[in-house]
Amino acid sequence: xxxxxxxxxxxxxxxxxxxxxxxxxxxxxxxxxxxxxxxxxxxxxxxxxxxxxxxxxxxxxxxxxxxxxxxxxxxxxxxxxxxxxxxxxxxxxxxxxxxxxxxxxxxxxxxxxxxxxxxxxxxxxxxxxxxxxxxxxxxxxxxxxxxxxxxxxxxxxxxxxxxxxxxxxxxxxxxxxxxxxxxxxxxxxxxxxxxxxxxxxxxxxxxxxxxxxxxxxxxxxxxxxxxxxxxxxxxxxxxxxxxxxxxxxxxxxxxxxxxxxxxxxxxxxxxxxxxxxxxxxxxxxxxxxxxxxxxxxxxxxxxxxxxxxxxxxxxxxxxxxxxxxxxxxxxxxxxxxxxxxxxxxxxxxxxxxxxxxxxxxxxxxxxxxxxxxxxxxxxxxxxxxxxxxxxxxxxxxxxxxxxxxxxxxxxxxxxxxxxxxxxxxxxxxxxxxxxxxxxxxxxxxxxxxxxxxxxxxxxxxxxxxxxxxxxxxxxxxxxxxxxxxxxxxxxxxxxxxxx
Ligand code: AHR
Numbered sequence: 001x002x003x004x005x006x007x008x009x010x011x012x013x014x015x016x017x018x019x020x021x022x023x024x025x026x027x028x029x030x031x032x033x034x035x036x037x038x039x040x041x042x043x044x045x046x047x048x049x050x051x052x053x054x055x056x057x058x059x060x061x062x063x064x065x066x067x068x069x070x071x072x073x074x075x076x077x078x079x080x081x082x083x084x085x086x087x088x089x090x091x092x093x094x095x096x097x098x099x100x101x102x103x104x105x106x107x108x109x110x111x112x113x114x115x116x117x118x119x120x121x122x123x124x125x126x127x128x129x130x131x132x133x134x135x136x137x138x139x140x141x142x143x144x145x146x147x148x149x150x151x152x153x154x155x156x157x158x159x160x161x162x163x164x165x166x167x168x169x170x171x172x173x174x175x176x177x178x179x180x181x182x183x184x185x186x187x188x189x190x191x192x193x194x195x196x197x198x199x200x201x202x203x204x205x206x207x208x209x210x211x212x213x214x215x216x217x218x219x220x221x222x223x224x225x226x227x228x229x230x231x232x233x234x235x236x237x238x239x240x241x242x243x244x245x246x247x248x249x250x251x252x253x254x255x256x257x258x259x260x261x262x263x264x265x266x267x268x269x270x271x272x273x274x275x276x277x278x279x280x281x282x283x284x285x286x287x288x289x290x291x292x293x294x295x296x297x298x299x300x301x302x303x304x305x306x307x308x309x310x311x312x313x314x315x316x317x318x319x320x321x322x323x324x325x326x327x328x329x330x331x332x333x334x335x336x337x338x339x340x341x342x343x344x345x346x347x348x349x350x351x352x353x354x355x356x357x358x359x360x361x362x363x364x365x366x367x368x369x370x371x372x373x374x375x376x377x378x379x380x381x382x383x384x385x386x387x388x389x390x391x392x393x394x395x396x397x398x399x400x401x402x403x404x405x406x407x408x409x410x411x412x413x414x415x416x417x418x419x420x421x422x423x424x425x426x427x428x429x430x431x432x433x434x435x436x437x438x439x440x441x442x443x444x445x446x447x448x449x450x451x452x453x454x455x456x457x458x459x460x461x462x463x464x465x466x467x468x469x470x471x472x473x474x475x476x477x478x479x480x481x482x483x484x485x486x487x488x489x490x491x492x493x494x495x496x497x498x499x
Contacts, residue, residue, distance in 0.1 A: 004430040007389030012437030020066040020380035021343035022334045028073035030099040031314030037350030039108040046362045055364045063373040069125040069345045074098040074180035077131030084109020100313025130174030131182035139199035147203040172211040186225035209235040227287040236294035242303040243270040255304040255318040256456045264396040270326040274333045281340045294342030301347045301354030319367035321452035327372040328421040328491040332407040365464040375493045378417045382409035404429040416496040422486040429486035443496040447472035451490035
């Protein structure tokens with residue numbers, strides 16, 4: 001039996017701005033993310049501008065990528081930035097010990113990353129090295145990037161072809177220092193953080209947000225210690241949470257060809273983000289009741305077994321309508337917590353984990369996750385609106401999750417967007433929303449939906465448009481009541497345009 005889920009949208013009740021940085025990305029020197037996925041080099045036959053793929057830049061600009069994190073990840077804590085500047089033929093080679101043991105030629109370094117951000121018109125988020133780097137090294141990187149006067153680092157930058165300093169707004173002091181970034185205890189890292197961040201200077205009016213390495217998933221003690229010992233020295237702290245269908249890192253589950261239990265368990269696990277943010281925020285509230293320190297979820301997304309036949313260290317996986325649902329429901333959670341969550345970065349942009357783009361030589365496809373970023377870009381910097389909706393229940397094997405989750409916002413022009421995720425793999429989602437704070441007939445409604453013909457529907461290089469957004473019109477508005485019928489396993493956005 002299909003139950004109609006009732007709710008109310010208070011269109012005149014704002015709940016604060018949805019920071020566009022929630023739609024941020026993460027690109028690491030891992031597998032084919034940077035090399036091949038983004039950087040092909042100036043001499044490549046793949047169309048590029050200064051070595052960076054034109055097709056990828058165009059696609060990312062279309063979804064209004066606001067911020068990009070680099071160079072890692074685990075790679076960040078073994079990266080020595082001076083190896084990645086100067087003439088490419090002189091750049092030191094290194095072993096990428098975390099990711100496949102491949103040789104990194106350092107052809108993509110600081111200048112190339114800043115060029116990428118310029119082409120994307122997005123803000124850079126640079127992650128410094130605490131695990132194997134020195135305070136001096138981190139301090140000099142900031143000087144090299146942002147100091148405009150006369151100094152050893154600004155002169156070195158000029159020698160390498162860039163006279164003007166760059167603007168860098170986000171700087172991470174280490175990554176996963178509880179694990180790949182040095183296996184530290186929180187007390188030890190808190191002290192190191194205090195020391196390293198001291199030398200992350202603000203030069204020439206450039207204001208850097210200093211970002212501390214936060215907890216892994218539900219390590220509430222890490223959050224407690226960091227906020228207590230170092231909260232006043234940071235602008236933000238991170239959280240990492242990946243969604244695995246199975247709780248087994250040796251056999252996480254497949255990206256395609258999975259069964260309905262894996263569909264359900266993946267969505268259930270993705271929904272855990274709400275609990276994690278809630279509980280970490282409670283600890284942050286204790287030490288920072290004014291909400292000055294932001295929570296940055298700078299690694300999130302699905303993590304499956306790699307595609308058969310690919311390098312296990314490259315983390316290459318397909319992306320289906322299930323990933324689209326994970327993205328949609330995660331954004332709905334981020335919007336709910338938009339007061340504390342100031343940024344999030346999906347892992348990772350191209351060819352790695354829950355990528356929005358996959359490439360194969362000169363070919364490029366957009367994944368279902370990409371389309372959700374596209375459909376949700378209307379929420380960037382919009383005012384989150386009060387939306388109370390019965391979620392219904394979707395049951396499998398004695399477990400229960402919401403059938404539908406939703407979010408709403410009002411953009412600068414006054415248009416309202418409501419996004420729904422119907423998590424049910426077989427059932428439609430029937431929703432009836434009372435529209436409060438709007439006069440009936442004041443708006444023109446249009447819709448877009450993304451769904452698949454099966455629960456692992458995905459795009460391939462042969463069928464790149466198998467899963468793509470379509471016009472949606474299964475709704476009716478009358479006397480201030482909006483009735484919507486959502487297709488099974490779908491992400492839908494309605495636009496209520498002011499007339
Ligand atoms: O995104 C892949 C890896 O996951 C990152 O390098 C690391 O920070 C995390 O464990």
